[in-house]
Amino acid sequence: QKEVEQDPGPLSVPEGAIVSLNCTYSNSAFQYFMWYRQYSRKGPELLMYTYSSGNKEDGRFTAQVDKSSKYISLFIRDSQPSDSATYLCAPQYNNNDMRFGAGTRLTVKP
């Protein structure tokens, strides 16, 4: 079983749609739950993260973690064409050891 499972998509939505991106993980020792956005041929950039269970909102983005079900979500409201990228979930242990999901390729069509 992979430590982190993420549907690679691709996912295509119209502009303005609400996007839901999800991951599951297997190791309950993960403490931080990061979301990265990666544009083609670029390094990942940190979008946001949560510590332990709960929600965190930043503008149009909301990250959710449910440690009881080992489920991670990222919601994007009012999606824009500029949101088109690959989104990677990355649970992290306390010691900076991070495991990436496969990444979901998102396209937002104008």
Place this chain on the structure above:
Amino acid sequence: GAVVSQHPSRVICKSGTSVKIECRSLDFQATTMFWYRQFPKQSLMLMATSNEGSKATYEQGVEKDKFLINHASLTLSTLTVTSAHPEDSSFYICSAVGGDRGNYEQYFGPGTRLTVT
């Protein structure tokens, strides 16, 4: 936010030669740097973790004699791919932690695309 640079951004080399990739934290001191490899349409795979002044810790399956990592200062780490082969062609990305964001946020460089002919 913290800035991490990589050089070169892209390199083409012949099979059997060695290639050095630099990773620099430009506006903070990086206590730890990480090296990842990413194949097309795949996720990042951690290769090794390095702390300044100490030997790198390699992930299982990564040959430490082939991928030499040197973390000589708090702002510079280098990855040398020795005796490169076509199967080493990949996108290599470094990241760094440190600075005022604490030790749990990794900042990534823009990546280096290596092509071995």
